[in-house]
Every structure is written in C-alpha cells, then in structure tokens.
Amino acid sequence: MERLKKLVRPLFACVILINIVFYIIWGSYHIITRISFLATLLVLISIIILNFEDVKKFFIKGFSKGRFLFLIQIVLLFAISVFLYILSSSINFKMDFTSGRLYSLTPETKKLLSTITNEVKILYFKPLNLSDPVLDYIENLLKRYVERNKNLKFKIVDPIQNRAMAVDYEISENGSVVFQSEQGKIVVSPRKVVDQNIETTELIYRGEEVFTKTLKNLLVSKPKNVYILQGHGEINPNDKSYYGFNTLIKYLKQENVQLKELNLLKTPEIPLDCNLIIIGNPKKSFSVEELDKIANYLDEGGNILVMLEYETDFTINDILRRAGCFYLENIIVEDEDYLPQLGRTTIVPNFIEHEITKPLISTRKIIFMPSCVGILTLPQNQLDTNNYSYEIFPLLTTSKTAWGEINKIEIMSNRVKKDSKDLAGPLSIAYYVKRVTKDKNIEARIGIIGDTDFVNNLNIDRYSNFEFFINLINYLLKREGEVGINPKVSGIKGFKLASSERRFLQIICFLPLVLFLIAGFAIVIQRKKIVILKRKEKN
Incomplete structure (x- = not known):
C-alpha cells in the first residue's frame, strides 16, 4: 500500500503536466483533453482514498486552533471572492481602455437600445474552442449591447456541434451573427464587422455601425420588397452552379430584403409593394406593353437596377434612356494594369467618389469584373428636360487607355484591336441616376452596372464585389444615412x-x-x- 501511495503522487503530477500540454494544443473542448481531465480526476480520487486516514487525522485529531483559524481564513477569502464576483456581475459598469474605444457605445446606439421592448434573439455562431481577435471583438461588443437591454437574448452557438441549426440559418462563416425577432431575421457576416486598410494594414472596426444598423432595419425599418424580372433570359435566382446567382439571393435575404420574381407578361401591373426591380442581363426583347409598365413604375417613384452584358438585348435602351443613358454593343478591353493571367477583358475599375463608393475608397478596396461593357450618356438635347430633372453620377470607370471594342468579328475571334470606330476610354462602367418629375416632384432612382457576372456564385465573394453591389442596392432602396456611426480604428495592425x-x-x-x-x-x-x-x- 505504501508503494502504491508513493507511485500515485508522481503519477498525479505527470497527468497534470499532460493536461496542460493537451489544453495548449487542442483546447478544453477536444475529446482527448476531456479524457485527460477525467483521468486526472480519477487519480485525484485515488490519492484521497489511499490517504484517507491522513485526511481523517487532519480534520479530527490534528485539528489545532492554528489550523482551525487557517481554515476559517480560507473559507472567508473564498466567500469574499464569490461575493465580489456576484456584486461585479450585478453592477453594469465597465471601463473601455481599448485603443480607439472599440467597446464604447455612441448615444445613437444607446437611444435605439432603450426603445427595444420586444425580445430579440442574438445568435453568435462560433466554435467554442476557436478564438481570435476578430471573434473576441464581436463577442465582447455584442455583450455590451445585451447589457444595455434585457430584451436582447444573447447565445453562442457552436456550428460544428449544432450543424442542423447552422444549416437552418444558412451559416457559412464562423463569426456570423443572427438577429431574430417577430419581424424576421438578419444574418451579419464577420467580414462586414472588421475591415482592413490595404495600405496602412490598420484594422477598421465597424461592429457598432453594422449591429446598430441591423437592429434598426429589423425593428424599425420595414423589410424591402425587391422583384427580380424574369421572362427575357435574365439571371436565374435559383441556379447554384458557378454561373448562377443563388448566393447573391441568399446574401440579399440577409440584408432584410424580401425577394420575389416578376414576369410582366403574366402580371397586369407592377405590384404596389415593389421597392426595387432588378433587371439582370435580359437577352430577349421587351414588348411595348412591358416597357410601358416600367415607364409608369418610374413615373410613380419606382426604383430599378439594370445589369448589362455584351449579349444584353438592345431594347433595354428604352429603359436606360429614361435615366439619361444608353448602351451600344461593346466589350471593354483594358490596355493598362490588366491581369495577364486573366486577360485584357478582366477589369479592376476605378471608383468615382460618391456616398455609394466612399466606404470602398477610404479602405483602398477593389472590385473584380470578369468582363464588362461601357455605358454612355445621352447628349443634353436628347434628355426630356421638360418633364424631368436628372442627376447622373458615374461610379466606376476604366483607365484612359481602355477602349470599348464594338467589332463583333474581332470579339468572336478573340483578336481585338483598337481603332477609330471603337469607344475611346476612359469609359464609365456603372452609374447612379436620380430622376425627378417636375410637375409632381416624384423621385425615381436608377442604377446601371455594365456587368452581371461579377456577382455570380463564382465571383461574388471576390474582393469587394458584393460590398459595392449592396451599397448601390441600399442607395436605390433609400436606406442611405440611416445610421451615422463612424467606424473605429485601433492602433493594432493585423496582429493575430x-x-x-x-x-x-x-x-x-x-x-x-x-x-x-x-x-x-x-x-x-x-x-x-x-x-x-x-x-x-x-x-
């Protein structure tokens, strides 16, 4: 028995050391670490059983006054620690010593949180044994929100252990946050929360801006109804292949947008609840009846986003001309700073400063267009200035050396060559247009993008493609300026x-x-x- 006692004690020390090593390598939730913890517990119980008589003597025979006072001190110290922990948990007071005040909420956020009276679930999808600065920032900031209002119910969900739940909420990234209430749900990607300035490598924290805007869209703003036009060979919202647009539809739903399909040949009128129509690369002609419905919709203050490709049908010009623009069949060829491995028709356009592009410009971001077309504006004398006023803003342009190739034979044979008949650069690839009727002062917003494939399933997650797209969508939906919270910058530069x-x-x-x-x-x-x-x- 004595030999066993001597053997168990060093064994306990070895098991503790092994525990430390396993914890460092795998974390506390790994099965190997859990088995190691259990083995340590069994060894500890064995030590107590083998030394039971000694323990008994300590508490009965050898329980002197000094030992009694020492035990009382330990108990009191433990009780005081527990009391202080409970007291600190009940007092909602924390100081933010982070560089940039990352966890200090602005008055706008505090005001919004004070108005929330219904329950809002906040589900944070993060593996329990995974931790990094971005995930910790999101978690700690969300806890600040929950501290301000008891109606916010915060829960961390492990997407690995709760795979079915992650699938139900369409979670594809660790660090995603779901805000859910009776009005609906919005999923926030971690890529929206933390950004990085490419030039300075400084981390840009947009957590409060994004979370407050999300709560406002969920609780205050009504979901926007966006209709995707069908019937002319437009983008297929259900296609899950590389060249489909299923991912785009999923991302738009996460932005508190309700998506529906619209076929104007089967619908007498455009629905009254329509906030925006997306016309994505129609390859077949519009009928006169359809064009009249769209014209009436714009006159009544409707909003439209038109996305073009080389094969887009020319009847789209009837819609574009109402925005002061038009389209000639062309494909843009870049002669400067193009990507050799992808070809001269792959474009990384320049941003023109506007509220839509400012967030991208400030963080030195880029977007990637596999191929695109140039968009032209109508001469002043061809605009209907008697009935409308126009504000036409270019958003994306090519370099000066780019051109729009219009020779079909050269395009089909992949032997393009710049000549006098081509469209000279720089060419605009995207426009935002605000058109107002002079008699009734009704505003219509039109977005035009000279590419569709930059947001298909293959390209939507490349660079900042979706960010530019959703910025334009929000502007067309009149969601700009709802929350005026500036992003925060810490002194940390990408340390992880x-x-x-x-x-x-x-x-x-x-x-x-x-x-x-x-x-x-x-x-x-x-x-x-x-x-x-x-x-x-x-x-």
Missing part, C-alpha cells in the same frame, strides 16, 4: 494569435501562482521536518 498560442500565454500567466504554491508547500514541509528533528533532539 492562434488559439494554441493564446492558451500557451494563459498557462504562462497562471504559472507564477502555481510556482508560488509549490514553494509554499516546500517551505511548510521543510519547517515540519525541522520541528520533528528538534523534538527528537529533546527526547
């Missing part, structure tokens, strides 16, 4: 620790306490030996 490195630092921080306790036990044991030796000398 892996989960194992973070756990290693935790152990290093905890190690001094362990060494202090070991030293204390060693001193107690040494003193005990000295006392025993003195007693023997006296005897």
Whole structure:
C-alpha cells in the first residue's frame, strides 16, 4: 500500500503536466483533453482514498486552533471572492481602455437600445474552442449591447456541434451573427464587422455601425420588397452552379430584403409593394406593353437596377434612356494594369467618389469584373428636360487607355484591336441616376452596372464585389444615412494569435501562482521536518 501511495503522487503530477500540454494544443473542448481531465480526476480520487486516514487525522485529531483559524481564513477569502464576483456581475459598469474605444457605445446606439421592448434573439455562431481577435471583438461588443437591454437574448452557438441549426440559418462563416425577432431575421457576416486598410494594414472596426444598423432595419425599418424580372433570359435566382446567382439571393435575404420574381407578361401591373426591380442581363426583347409598365413604375417613384452584358438585348435602351443613358454593343478591353493571367477583358475599375463608393475608397478596396461593357450618356438635347430633372453620377470607370471594342468579328475571334470606330476610354462602367418629375416632384432612382457576372456564385465573394453591389442596392432602396456611426480604428495592425498560442500565454500567466504554491508547500514541509528533528533532539 505504501508503494502504491508513493507511485500515485508522481503519477498525479505527470497527468497534470499532460493536461496542460493537451489544453495548449487542442483546447478544453477536444475529446482527448476531456479524457485527460477525467483521468486526472480519477487519480485525484485515488490519492484521497489511499490517504484517507491522513485526511481523517487532519480534520479530527490534528485539528489545532492554528489550523482551525487557517481554515476559517480560507473559507472567508473564498466567500469574499464569490461575493465580489456576484456584486461585479450585478453592477453594469465597465471601463473601455481599448485603443480607439472599440467597446464604447455612441448615444445613437444607446437611444435605439432603450426603445427595444420586444425580445430579440442574438445568435453568435462560433466554435467554442476557436478564438481570435476578430471573434473576441464581436463577442465582447455584442455583450455590451445585451447589457444595455434585457430584451436582447444573447447565445453562442457552436456550428460544428449544432450543424442542423447552422444549416437552418444558412451559416457559412464562423463569426456570423443572427438577429431574430417577430419581424424576421438578419444574418451579419464577420467580414462586414472588421475591415482592413490595404495600405496602412490598420484594422477598421465597424461592429457598432453594422449591429446598430441591423437592429434598426429589423425593428424599425420595414423589410424591402425587391422583384427580380424574369421572362427575357435574365439571371436565374435559383441556379447554384458557378454561373448562377443563388448566393447573391441568399446574401440579399440577409440584408432584410424580401425577394420575389416578376414576369410582366403574366402580371397586369407592377405590384404596389415593389421597392426595387432588378433587371439582370435580359437577352430577349421587351414588348411595348412591358416597357410601358416600367415607364409608369418610374413615373410613380419606382426604383430599378439594370445589369448589362455584351449579349444584353438592345431594347433595354428604352429603359436606360429614361435615366439619361444608353448602351451600344461593346466589350471593354483594358490596355493598362490588366491581369495577364486573366486577360485584357478582366477589369479592376476605378471608383468615382460618391456616398455609394466612399466606404470602398477610404479602405483602398477593389472590385473584380470578369468582363464588362461601357455605358454612355445621352447628349443634353436628347434628355426630356421638360418633364424631368436628372442627376447622373458615374461610379466606376476604366483607365484612359481602355477602349470599348464594338467589332463583333474581332470579339468572336478573340483578336481585338483598337481603332477609330471603337469607344475611346476612359469609359464609365456603372452609374447612379436620380430622376425627378417636375410637375409632381416624384423621385425615381436608377442604377446601371455594365456587368452581371461579377456577382455570380463564382465571383461574388471576390474582393469587394458584393460590398459595392449592396451599397448601390441600399442607395436605390433609400436606406442611405440611416445610421451615422463612424467606424473605429485601433492602433493594432493585423496582429493575430492562434488559439494554441493564446492558451500557451494563459498557462504562462497562471504559472507564477502555481510556482508560488509549490514553494509554499516546500517551505511548510521543510519547517515540519525541522520541528520533528528538534523534538527528537529533546527526547
């Protein structure tokens, strides 16, 4: 029995060391770490059982006044610690010492939170054993929101352990946040929350801006109804292939947008609840009846987004001319700063400053267009200035050396060559147009983009393609300026620790306490030996 006692103690020390190593490598939720914890617990129970008589003597026979007072001190210290923890949890007071005040909420956010009276679920999808600065920032900021209003119910969901739940909410990224209420739900991607300036590498924190805007869209603003035009070979919203647009539809739904299909040949009138019509690369001609319905819709203050390609049918010009623009069959060829591996028709356009493009310009972002067409504006004398006033804003342009190739033979043979008949650069690739009727002062908003494939399933997640697209959509839906919260910048420049490195630092921080306790036990044991030796000398 004595040999077993001596064997169990070093075994316990070894098991603790193994636990520390497993925790650093895999974290506390891995199956190997859990088995190791269980083994440690069993060894500890074994030590107590084998040394039961010694433990019994300590509490019964050797329970001196000094030991009793020491035990009372330990109990009081534990009780005070628990009391302080409960007190600190009940007091809603925290100080933000972060660079840039990342967790300090603005008055706009506090005002919105004070008005929330119905329950809002906030589901944060993050693996329990995964941690990094971005995920921690999102979690801590959400907790600040929850502290301000008890109607916000916050829950962390592990998408690995709760796979079915992640599929139900269409979660594809760790760090995604779902805001859900009786009015609906909105999913926020972590890519919207933290950004990075490409030039300075500074991290840009948009958490408060994004979360407050999301809550306002969910609780205050009504969902917007967007209709996708069908019947002319337009984009297929249900196609999940590389060249389909199923991902775009999924992302738009996450923006509190209700999407419906619209076929004007089968519908007497455009629905009254229509906030925006998306016309994505129609390859067949519009009938006169359809064009009249769209014209009436614009005159009544409707909004339209037109997306073009080289094969777009020419009857689209009837709609474009109502926005002061028109389209000639062309394909843009870039002769400067193009990507050799992708060809001269792959365009990385320049941004023109506007409220739509400012967020992209300020963070030095780019968008990627696999091929696009140039859009032209009507001469002043061809605009219907008697009935309408026009504000035409270019958003994207090519370089000066680019041109719009119009020779079909050269395009089909892939042997394009610039000549006098081509459209000279720089060419505009996207426009935002505001048209107002002079008699009734009714405003219509029209967006025109000279590419469709830049937001298909293959390209939508490249660079900032979707960010530009959704900025334009929100502007067309009159959602601009709803929340005036500026992003925050910290002094940290892309610094990130892996989960194992973070756990290693935790152990290093905890190690001094362990060494202090070991030293204390060693001193107690040494003193005990000295006392025993003195007693023997006296005897």
